[in-house]
Amino acid sequence: MSAVGIVSLTAAKAAPLLLASLGGLLSESSGVINFALEGMMLIGAFMAVWVAHASGSPWIGLAGGLLGGMAIGFLHSVVSLKFRANQIVSSIALNLLAAGVAGMLLNEVFGVYGTSPSVAGLPTTNQALASVFSKIGIAGEPEVPLIGGMSVLIPLAVLLGLAVMAFIAWSTTGLHIRACGENPHAARAAGLPVTGIRFLAVVAGGGLAGLGGAFLSIGELSQFVERMTHGRGYLAIAALILGRWRPAGVLAAVLVFGFGQALSEWLAVRWTYLPDQVFLVFPYAVCLSVLVVRIGSKRPPSALGRL
């Protein structure tokens, strides 16, 4: 792998984090704490493999991942909005639930422990473009620089991410969502259905995080591995904190964390005289040390965690 390889590897590592942290941003902008991203990603990863296995198509599997994440988002919003639960406790319980359910279903559906059998993964960017080209009748083999040989989900994640960022920052609905997170009473007085908006924001955020999980299982690999998210959901929340709950900041933070993960994989094959654990621990160490740095001053949404 060349030094250019590290750029594409960064993209591959940052893409699932970007999806998950934008999911978290949607939910937290509306004022609902969402530490359940880990569980949403895990269920998304599992559902993607399950549905891809059952249907035979990784694209339908991707939709399965979306629905899996949305299901956890639905539970989180019902528990925290309807039943007024402590949102942090609810999130942690849902992460536990996701780990248990994914492990149990893995055993029930595939009859195995730990790792699922391989399913059809999503095509690479070049392959996907080639099939599109042949459908619309353009001759020639497309060659995308850097990420051409990597999963098609990377460009899709970037496009989706930019769309979500624009939606939160510039659209009227995005403004409504942020209003619910800053001052729900004022928003309610202005005639906004605060609970409904928060509900939709959490469920949609769950869907995004589920897509991020699906990226891990049918984009990067083509199977589900128990606990395969490895704290990425929490890294995504760390990206929210580092990015100060602003879309552009979140994007930058996600790139930093993605670079950390990519660098550790890149170094792991070069500096083989160092023990494996150094590289395994590197992404988390990068995340924590970056959080020590004080950048900017934007605070979290004022009404975060309050109904």
Added chain:
Amino acid sequence: MNKAGLGRRIEGSIESLSGLVPALVFGFLMCALLAVLAGVAPVDLATTVWTGAWGSPDAAATTLSKTTPLLLTGLAVSLAYQTNLLNIGCEGQLTLGALASSAFAVAAAPLPGLVLIPLTMLVGAGAGAAWAYPAVWLKQQRGVHEVISTLLMNYMAIYLCEYLVLGPLGDGTAMGRTPEIPTGAVWPFLWRHGAVGVTAAPFLALLLCIGVHLWLSRTCWGYEIRAVGSSTTSSRAAGIPVDRWQTRLFVLSGALAGLAGALEVATVHHRFYRTFSPGYGFDGITAAFVVNASPGWLWLSGLFLASLRAADKWLQLSLQVTPNAIVIIQAVLLISVACQARFRSAWQFMLTRFKEVRSGYR
């Protein structure tokens, strides 16, 4: 205490339980429903857990020994939660405490048992405390939520211990374990039955829980801590050093988790090995929250979770229920306990209606 005071106390405790108890009943009903959906009769589940955990003297001794880490990690989570901090880093703190204490016990083998045992415990607790402190610093100085930092530090602790036990602190084999600790550092059995037995550890953990309960409910410091827990802003206005209490309790919480690891080494495994904790740190969260983070009731949740943990092989063998089911049960209970405010308001609504009806208002 006069009669009116007693009545008020009873009414108060009914009110504080009026959310938790229905929530737990609801949670257990949901678990039963899930069991039925999975094709297992809930009665079978309960009897298997009971016989698996308490059916024979051996089983009971094993279950009691599993209670120790659960009580301590549960106490760790409850203690930090008194000041509104959630320590989900017990897993890492426990692992690090276990490794530090076993390495210390091996290195300090010549010391007599009477000195070695307390020192080993102190080293374990110190390692856990040291691993907890950065999280509270990040919280206070940089506004990083402690749930995030402690979780990331879990991964770091586990990889750090894995490296140390495969390298410098290992016993030279490729097994990924430390040498066995000297017999002077091992806690003797108070009561034994064949190869298994009960040490003083579960009772020590129970005493710690009761001690913390009394500390919180009967002392001036405990009052300050509970004030911080109910409102940081008004405590700050009243001159209570909020940040200092949060730091102290969080570090103490880490120390308890580290102590759990040290006790696990000194009473059960007698060494540290890779994948040391089967999730005791996360079980501590459940143990704490199903009794509303009140240390006086931890024995109940600790025994319950230890029974589940001890019976997991039985569940697998006789009912083909995977250990993942235990995680699901915990999650369902946690979720329903988190919803207790709703149950409490329903109870209060019924109570007011009842009082209205009784006083003749229709």
